[in-house]
Amino acid sequence: MNSAAIQEQSATLATNAAKLAEEVEKLAQDASQLIDVQTAAATMDFLSLFTIFVLACFVGFYVVWSVTPALHSPLMAVTNAISSVIIVGGLLAAGPADMDFSKVMGFCAVTLASVNIFGGFIVTQRMLGMFKKKK
Amino acid sequence: MNSAAIQEQSATLATNAAKLAEEVEKLAQDASQLIDVQTAAATMDFLSLFTIFVLACFVGFYVVWSVTPALHSPLMAVTNAISSVIIVGGLLAAGPADMDFSKVMGFCAVTLASVNIFGGFIVTQRMLGMFKKKK
Amino acid sequence: MSAQLTGFAYLASSVLFIMALKGLSSPETARQGNRYGIIGMVIAIGTTLADPSVVSFELIIAGLVIGGAAGTIIAKKIEMTALPQLVAAFHSLVGLAAVFVGIGAFYNPEAYGIGTFGAINTGSIIELSLGLAIGAITFSGSIIAFAKLQGLMSGNPITFKFQHMLNAIIAACIVMLVITLVGGQTEGVFWSLAILSFAIGFLIIVPIGGADMPVVVSMLNSYSGWAAAGIGFTLSNPALIITGALVGSSGAILSYIMCKGMNRSIVNVLLGGFGGDTAAAGGASADTGDKNAKAGAAADAAFLMQNASKVIIVPGYGMAVAQAQHALREMCDILKAEGVEVAYAIHPVAGRMPGHMNVLLAEGNVPYDEVFELEEINHEFATADVAYVIGANDTTNPVAKTDPSSPIAGMPILDVEKAGTVLFVKRSLSPGYAGVDNPLFYSDNTLMLYGDAKKMTEEIVQALG
Amino acid sequence: MSAQLTGFAYLASSVLFIMALKGLSSPETARQGNRYGIIGMVIAIGTTLADPSVVSFELIIAGLVIGGAAGTIIAKKIEMTALPQLVAAFHSLVGLAAVFVGIGAFYNPEAYGIGTFGAINTGSIIELSLGLAIGAITFSGSIIAFAKLQGLMSGNPITFKFQHMLNAIIAACIVMLVITLVGGQTEGVFWSLAILSFAIGFLIIVPIGGADMPVVVSMLNSYSGWAAAGIGFTLSNPALIITGALVGSSGAILSYIMCKGMNRSIVNVLLGGFGGDTAAAGGASADTGDKNAKAGAAADAAFLMQNASKVIIVPGYGMAVAQAQHALREMCDILKAEGVEVAYAIHPVAGRMPGHMNVLLAEGNVPYDEVFELEEINHEFATADVAYVIGANDTTNPVAKTDPSSPIAGMPILDVEKAGTVLFVKRSLSPGYAGVDNPLFYSDNTLMLYGDAKKMTEEIVQALG
Numbered sequence A, B: 001m002n003s004a005a006i007q008e009q010s011a012t013l014a015t016n017a018a019k020l021a022e023e024v025e026k027l028a029q030d031a032s033q034l035i036d037v038q039t040a041a042a043t044m045d046f047l048s049l050f051t052i053f054v055l056a057c058f059v060g061f062y063v064v065w066s067v068t069p070a071l072h073s074p075l076m077a078v079t080n081a082i083s084s085v086i087i088v089g090g091l092l093a094a095g096p097a098d099m100d101f102s103k104v105m106g107f108c109a110v111t112l113a114s115v116n117i118f119g120g121f122i123v124t125q126r127m128l129g130m131f132k133k134k135k
Numbered sequence C, D: 001m002s003a004q005l006t007g008f009a010y011l012a013s014s015v016l017f018i019m020a021l022k023g024l025s026s027p028e029t030a031r032q033g034n035r036y037g038i039i040g041m042v043i044a045i046g047t048t049l050a051d052p053s054v055v056s057f058e059l060i061i062a063g064l065v066i067g068g069a070a071g072t073i074i075a076k077k078i079e080m081t082a083l084p085q086l087v088a089a090f091h092s093l094v095g096l097a098a099v100f101v102g103i104g105a106f107y108n109p110e111a112y113g114i115g116t117f118g119a120i121n122t123g124s125i126i127e128l129s130l131g132l133a134i135g136a137i138t139f140s141g142s143i144i145a146f147a148k149l150q151g152l153m154s155g156n157p158i159t160f161k162f163q164h165m166l167n168a169i170i171a172a173c174i175v176m177l178v179i180t181l182v183g184g185q186t187e188g189v190f191w192s193l194a195i196l197s198f199a200i201g202f203l204i205i206v207p208i209g210g211a212d213m214p215v216v217v218s219m220l221n222s223y224s225g226w227a228a229a230g231i232g233f234t235l236s237n238p239a240l241i242i243t244g245a246l247v248g249s250s251g252a253i254l255s256y257i258m259c260k261g262m263n264r265s266i267v268n269v270l271l272g273g274f275g276g277d278t279a280a281a282g283g284a285s286a287d288t289g290d291k292n293a294k295a296g297a298a299a300d301a302a303f304l305m306q307n308a309s310k311v312i313i314v315p316g317y318g319m320a321v322a323q324a325q326h327a328l329r330e331m332c333d334i335l336k337a338e339g340v341e342v343a344y345a346i347h348p349v350a351g352r353m354p355g356h357m358n359v360l361l362a363e364g365n366v367p368y369d370e371v372f373e374l375e376e377i378n379h380e381f382a383t384a385d386v387a388y389v390i391g392a393n394d395t396t397n398p399v400a401k402t403d404p405s406s407p408i409a410g411m412p413i414l415d416v417e418k419a420g421t422v423l424f425v426k427r428s429l430s431p432g433y434a435g436v437d438n439p440l441f442y443s444d445n446t447l448m449l450y451g452d453a454k455k456m457t458e459e460i461v462q463a464l465g
């Protein structure tokens, strides 16, 4: 390998390296832009959840006021049952493979919430089954 | 510069280049991961919007049924006014700096929607102003 | 303004719009509700103007000023009797605005962040073309509705052969154009879509009778709401989605209420050929057969009502046409001063749009707590001495209860026949909007007061004074 | 399951929960509504089980089976009169479940994707500790409410010196502990928070009288709803947010309705010291002063009602205690067979929980279209010959209208005094829940029927037969 060839080669290498560095910079930029976008998406996410919450409050207001007073007891029982959707939290705690304290807690939560879910829906059904029209 | 030194230098350069290439690859991976996350966020986004839409339909159903029949005419007028919130689209089209066809369209949309907004709210206010209680 | 702040501002304006409709649940809270609506709109516009992509304000301000001035003048000048056509006219403007937004978005998609010219995202181009189509249909449909209601064109259903087939073909073309547009976004296809949509809006509405227009307007209103919600998905803008859902529900529910009040299905209304100029051409005297209707004079009516202890007023479309509300209130004031109990009974589809009678009576300074809905007051006719039916007809027609083959069969009816005496103020024996003869005219306890509703009522006022 | 599918499944379950409550707007749709609720819950649980992080099912299935069996047995066995305490008991379980979820999340935050043990995200640790605190308060508060309603402890308000100050100090400690937890997440602080929350739940509820418990239960229900919504934010789970908002609104609105029905403010209820054992200790005879109450026998009542053309039944807490609903329906059947018109009038706060009387009457096979709310039937007492007041008292007490200084002043009242004769079935002249003497007992057209509601009604049935 003569010195000229080597020099040439090293020059090419240097240019390539420079190009690579440029590319790296560009990619880094892109990546940081993406992070920006992602952060924006994340804030939008809280915003969506909040919007959902606000609308759900309106729905709750209207749907509960539309319940006939005669069925306020079943209403209490059924809200009791559906508020046990918190069982979702218990399932996630009881789900992992390793047995630990948290899994035991999850089991307890699932058990208690199940009492409520079954009990709440069944007692509601029992109450509602008694409401009959004049024959 | 002797050939050994040059060889050494070119070897260093090559290693650097290789390192750079590695880094580039890593960055590219990170970036693509970010894109994945972003896409996930975007689907969540459609989901949020859809959830919002579903809840808004419930709210619309209840809020409109709760309107007293005596005020159905003002209801028509005021929904007319608020449906002109489509002016948002017109503003975005009319907003850019360069004058073009799309900007003219935006101007037209803004003008028409304004007629509706002002007209709708004012005529509603006029109607409602006439509803009086027995003295 | 940060993205998050923008989001909260749009949410606030949606909540204010909900509050605006919520306020309408009672006349006491309605004015405050309207104010909420205005604040919501100001917030929505302000938030959009603060968007970094909006940098040039001349045209925007010009549009707001011109449009705002026009809107203000129209709203201040309009007669309350012209409400149905006003709503239709405003409505056409929303449709056209949506078309302009669609065109703007097609030519400058960057402003909306939905792609570049000729290469708009698939989802967005679908939403955009649907928005354009619905906007165009709303525009041309509402224009026809306006023309029919305003009397610029005959209210008669315009029907011709192969009408439904033509409509079906155009509808198919529209669907195909939308699909083509997803494949390649050429201007030709885009404009064809716009033109065909205008055409079908026109063709769908012409066969529908003038008096059915309120149902149509309300239905188009509903469509435009769903279209706005669709655009909201494109722009990821919850304010548009929520408002669209509100407007969509409102239009759908009002159409439903009107159809139920007439006991007709929405399909029946849309297929058209019903409710033409029969109501408008009331001046012509109808075929009275060999039945006998007793006619009375203003003095008779005055005497009867003066000596009554309870009078129920039943206003209808004729009162609106004659603008008799002020004279009517004057008459009732005199009766009340003489110790007669007076109440107003409003049928859900009295007049030509929902709540029309209530607004007119309110304009005539009738306190709203003297005005009752059908269900509230219907049992009281039995204890009333006089029912004063002014310009109403179908809404009192007992045929709805007795003849199951009649076009108004099953429609809920104000039981005026149960009152001691029924006074009918109208110009002739001709039928009302539904074209069904009213047997009550020939009943023993009915007295016809032939004449214009306003003039007749003024004569009664004089006879009373 | 993909993230998107999961999201739609949770949305579906929320919509089904909304439909479940919507169904309750009429008894006809209510059963279908309850079925929607069950489907919604199945979807929510199924979706969570399909989560990739849930890999071990033994404990979960064990929990579902044990809990499900217990819940089923309780729900099938329970007496309808014991509904208030059942709701309180179920309620305490939700609270405790929330506490367990909180503890689980604290020790294994990875399962929820909110950080690692000792290093949970700031937002999440705040939401988590608030969830824990509210859950604990709900638990201990509901346990006390249950004990008072079930008679396991005295219904008397338990008050002591510096009570409010002690509560304030504990509340301040709780706030400080939450703040400390944000700084450093030590187990000691976490458990102190849990213990203090249990304590304050206990301390807040003991001073409140037994009869006020339904308001308290409903209020705690509302809190727990908002807490669930908070947890929904932590987990980014719209289903929890929506359900939380539904439950929160429901509890708040029911508390409001109860307070309005008693004309008291929620603060007044929570400050306690009202509504103790006065109602429960009804057996003791009250100070009758020198006024005279006419006493009658079952035969008198039978004679009066047999000869009436219209009888209105006014049930109250005493009917529930005596389980008189079946005897009552039997009596009404006989009366109806003899051509007497019978209707039931339900005061919004009759009994001890909203809708309590309706459920009991339904259990006694009374058709729900014979049962009317206060506003629907109040004007009919004037045309009724007999009002049969069975175990009700405060809800008929005219003092609410006449004496503005009375504790029940302003409370809406059933106008039983306008009926021809008022029959009061109760064991003595002692006052009801509010401890206010009822002047109607001494009225000329009142006849007291002393005795247990069920026994007395059965005697009347015999006298009628």
Ligand SMILES: NC(=O)c1ccc[n+]([C@@H]2O[C@H](COP(=O)([O-])OP(=O)(O)OC[C@H]3O[C@@H](n4cnc5c(N)ncnc54)[C@H](OP(=O)(O)O)[C@@H]3O)[C@@H](O)[C@H]2O)c1
Binding pocket: C211, C212, C213, C214, C215, C258, C261, C262, C279, C281, C282, C283, C315, C316, C317, C318, C319, C321, C322, C348, C349, C350, C351, C352, C353, C354, C355, C356, C390, C391, C392, C393, C394, C395, C396, C425, C426, C427, C428, C429, C430, C431, C432, C433, C434, C451, C452, C453, C454
């Ligand atoms: N409100 C809505 O939302 C709505 C929407 C769509 C359709 N509709 C339909 O509109 C009808 C409304 O019933 P309605 O009882 O109010 O009205 P109607 O049945 O249409 O009758 C109106 C009557 O007013 C009389 N009249 C017209 N001009 C008059 C004048 N200047 N002075 C005195 N009388 C005059 C006419 O009789 P003469 O010609 O003899 O004077 C006519 O019989 C229903 O059939 C309903 O289905 C209503």
Ligand SMILES: NC(=O)c1ccc[n+]([C@@H]2O[C@H](COP(=O)([O-])OP(=O)(O)OC[C@H]3O[C@@H](n4cnc5c(N)ncnc54)[C@H](OP(=O)(O)O)[C@@H]3O)[C@@H](O)[C@H]2O)c1
Binding pocket: D211, D212, D213, D214, D215, D258, D261, D262, D279, D281, D282, D283, D315, D316, D317, D318, D319, D321, D322, D348, D349, D350, D351, D352, D353, D354, D355, D356, D390, D391, D392, D393, D394, D395, D396, D425, D426, D427, D428, D429, D430, D431, D432, D433, D434, D451, D452, D453, D454
């Ligand atoms: N429904 C709710 O949501 C709710 C919630 C919280 C508070 N409250 C309060 O509860 C009260 C309800 O009013 P109310 O009129 O239903 O009941 P009340 O005023 O509490 O009176 C019940 C009456 O039943 C009698 N009684 C008890 N056991 C009896 C038996 N075995 N047989 C016959 N009579 C019996 C008692 O009189 P004797 O002892 O003489 O027999 C007592 O006076 C209101 O003050 C309300 O504010 C209601």
